[in-house]
Amino acid sequence: MIHTEKPLIGFFPCFSSMGETVPLVKIAKSYMEVGGKAIFFSHEGKYEYLAENIGCKVVRLGNLMGDHADELISLYKKGVPFEKIAVRQFNNKRTIERAVKEEIEAFTKSRIDLIMSTFNPTCSISARVLNIPLVVLSSGTFIPPYQKSGFATFPENYENFFTRMLPKSLKNRIAKWYFLHNKTLVKEFNNVNTKYQVRPFKYCNDIYFGDHTLVCDDINFLGIQPSEDFPLENYIGPIIAGDLFEERKNKIDFDIINHLKRPGKSIVLVMGSASKFDKLLLKIVEILNKSDYNVIAVYPNPKNKDKLPETNENILFKEFVPLDEILKKVDLAITHGGRGTIYTIAYSGKPAICIPILIEHQYNIDNLVRNGCAIRLSWRYFKPRELVRSINKIFDNYDTYLKNAKKLSEKLQKEDGAEKAVKRLMEIIQIK
Secondary structure, three states: OOOOOOOEEEEEOOOOOHHHHHHHHHHHHHHHHOOOEEEEEEOOOOOHHHHHHOOOOEEEOOOOOHHHHHHHHHHHHOOOOHHHHHHHHOOOHHHHHHHHHHHHHHHHHHOOOEEEEOOOOOHHHHHHHOOOOEEEEEOHHHOHHHHHHOOOOOOHHHOOOOHHHOOHHHHHHHHHHHHHHOOOOHHHHHHHHHHHOOOOOOOHHHHHOOOEEEEOOOHHHHOOOOOOOOOHHHEOOOOOOHHHOOOOOOOOOHHHHHHOOOOOOEEEEEOOOOHHHHHHHHHHHHHHOOOOOEEEEEOOOHHHHHHOOOOOOOEEEEOOOOHHHHOOOOOEEEEOOOHHHHHHHHHHOOOEEEOOOOHHHHHHHHHHHHOOOEEEOOOOOOOHHHHHHHHHHHHHOHHHHHHHHHHHHHHOOOOOHHHHHHHHHHHHHHHO
């Protein structure tokens, strides 16, 4: 059926995650700019205001964390893998059933034509009950073609004394099998499926992915080939925050300009906004404080300003920096592996040293490493001497790392990911 006017699309990000919220908000914004209608649904989260800022209504459903909110947030801050927290969040029929019921009521009342979600697995039931096309936005490192490629390494978050003695090749095969055949939560979701007479799920991937899955990655960056279920047109490419955070300055201030005029190599240190990054950031600052490098160290938590250590003149602390602009002026980035940050580095053509916290971080970083423009270090087994050794390795072979980084930058897509997503959504709606 072909619509004579642009239909109403429901967007359903996990508003607790900036990485999941930003892409859907930017897609909705692009869709509205071409005359489309958008509405957001939420199980609560601190980034709801981003949807409201672009003029969208947010329909608030129940908080899925409920009485376990403090416990789950505490686990996340301690570095417990995200998927383990998700299991705790959705490991009972009551939670799933309540979420599905609320979603069915909200989708029906809003009269949406399509639902686009990130990590809201209960949509895999509610959308199908209503026979509404379900489009899921996913990281490319979690889709089956990437897992089958052999690029996915054993997650560091699951390393222990025993696994560290196993060969990497064996561990990587274990990780590949697990991601493709994992049945965690399948029983719980199928218990609810039975009530609504929805086709049962076999593996977790059946729950997490939609009728159509758009991949928020450049296929050239992933290094994989398209497949029948994940065709080339579904790889929309990266979507970075850009102008969504209007309160942030897009220009480099005078403090940074003057700091980078100092002689010697320069480094930008960006470790993310989660509190679990703080200790690691301070460890790295302590190491760099003993060096001759000019460092811009970003502390995104203003409340921690009083906890910042006394440092030498080579360290400049900033609450925020426009990373894309500052990468034009520094020699090296030290960072975590968030998708937005990794792509900003990849497009910059500069080398990096990266320390993953989450599984997705690890795989994002591995894509940089495979292209010869980054070094990945361990978070759990972080050692100062390895950081120093890695910095020296890059600067001793800087021309090679820089050449590889620029080569990667040149092969990445230049088309806006949000605009590409809108084109694909319109094609999907016409297929309906």
